[in-house]
Amino acid sequence: MIWQRIGIFVLGVLAGSMLNRFISWWPNHGVYGEFRSTCPHCGHPWYGLEQVSLWGRLFSEGRCQYCGDKVPLRHSLVELATGVLVLLVSFRGKGTLDFVRLFLFVLLVVPLFFIDLKHHRLPNILTMPGIGLGLILSAALGYMKSALSGVVVGGGVLFVVALVTRGGIGMGDAKLQAMVGAFLGLRHMLTSLAIGVLLGGIVGLLLLVFQVRGRKDMIPYGPFLITGAILTLLVVS
Ligand SMILES: [Zn+2]
Known part of the structure; x- marks a missing residue:
């Protein structure tokens, strides 16, 4: 063992x-x-x-x-x-297919985390196939409906936020959250989003208070959304 x-x-x-x-x-x-x-x-x-x-x-x-x-x-x-x-x-011990799903999810979010941190970009070459792959695996595991709603709600909410805020949250974040929805399903996607937003808020505030970053500096949001997703799948789901 x-x-x-x-x-x-x-x-x-x-x-x-x-x-x-x-x-x-x-x-x-x-x-x-x-x-x-x-x-x-x-x-x-x-x-x-x-x-x-x-x-x-x-x-x-x-x-x-x-x-x-x-x-x-x-x-x-x-x-x-x-x-x-x-x-x-x-x-987690929920079977081989569940492990494959989460293994592939890790392989997608780790490079997204580090690329967004450094370059402030979330490459489509990872998020777009990621959405498809998540949907296929979720369907194979029997929760296609939840995954589809996760994609629509996760992508949709951040798409609207990206349109309204024009900066801060970008379209890359919307696609990332849609991918999280495809892999984790609607309920866990919402939990991960709440954790991500909370973490982003706290860290953003600390960076401002300690003057590491100014009010106009761009802070990439992907790493927070990804941390939220990882915490959700390890602790909550
Ligand atoms: Zn060398």
């Missing part, structure tokens, strides 16, 4: 190192084009275990083998977050 869990964690970490490739590749696509794991400092391709930054951090000081520069912390955070989240959802 313990080996099975360790296997699942390692699977998550390896998936996380693939996600790192995507997160580095996405902002430059069309410029560099190539979807491979390379050192952000010297550009040398990484092979085999060199691509798993957690491994490097544990056994070789977390430096690139070719230029000796430190591999950015983000690489390890993505791997660790993916590994831990995949492990946590595996404890």
